[in-house]
Amino acid sequence: MYIEPMKIPDAFRVIPERHSDRRGHFYEAFRARELSEAVGHSFSVAQVNCSVSRRNTLRGVHGTVMPPGTAKLATCVRGAVLDVVVDLRTGSPTFGAYDVTELDEATDVSVYLADGLGHAFLTLTEDACVFYLCSAEYQPGTMIEVNPLDPALDLPWNLSEPPLMSDKDRVAPTLAEAAAAGYLPSYKQCQALYRQLRVAGVG
Template sequence: MLITETAVPDVFRIDPEPLPDHRGRFYEAVRRGPLEAAVGHSVEVRQVHCTVSGRNVLRGLHATTLPPGQAKILTCVRGAALTMVVDMRVGSPGFGRYEAVRQDAPSGTALYLPDGIGLGYVALADDTCMNYLCTEEYVPGMVIDVDALDPELGLPWGLTGDPVRSARDAAAPSLRAAAAAGILPTYEDCLRVRTSVPAPPDRTRL
């Protein structure tokens, strides 16, 4: 697999390298060793969940509070989605920076998002299923909402009509308003959490 850092600091794109044969193909979606080597700390999955969305459903932008935080690996396992990741860490050198990534089942492209990164996506096909591998279990009240259509962010959703959104997502504040309200995590806090996670072992010695 090919793991590359995106334009948003500490967010990594994971592109599998499929091995085709007459039966179909095989690929490794995520391998713990190379991922941990890229991000610089251990990654332990504690919860797995999925969303299923119809075409033109827009979810997000969502981040999580600290504590508990919740880093995640996101993959599209059915259908297709245009995914946006936004740096919401107050004080980050990349604050407000975004990356747009198309994810679909055939490509297997995944994204690793650390704490403090906002996530949103629009389904490009009916019955689109997104799979999350999360480092922490969900706790009620942990989700931070920011408007995915915030004009100041100007995310390139490519919408041709009004998206389908939850009432909560539609009422979410702008990134600037969320920062002013003090509900966003700081870059220092996110860095502290990341550096407190044990580094992966030196696998060259195993």
């Protein structure tokens, strides 16, 4: 597999090598050693989530408060989604910046995002299925929601009709409001955690 850094520091695209024959194809979606070398520390999987959505569903921008934080590896195993990583870390040189990847079953590309980064996607097909490998188990009350339609973020959804959204996402604060409320992770917090993980050698 090939792992390339994204525009947002501490986010990576994982591009697998496909092996195809008359039966179909096979690929390695996750190899711990190679991902660990790319991100600088190992990535331990504590929980696996599956999200199934209708076409034109918009989910996110979601993150996790620090602590506990959660790193994720997201893969679209059925259909296609427009996947966006947003830097939610206050004080980061790229705070509020984003990078976009189309994830689909035809390419099998995944996106890794470190603790402190936000994630959102728009489904481009019916019955799109996204799998997440998560470094921490879900803890109620630790989720961060930022409005994916925040005009200041200006995420490139290119919507032709109103998207399907949860009530939580629809009324989520803008990035500026979330930062002013003080519940976004800080770049300093995240860098300290990354250093701790490198020293400990665990994800």
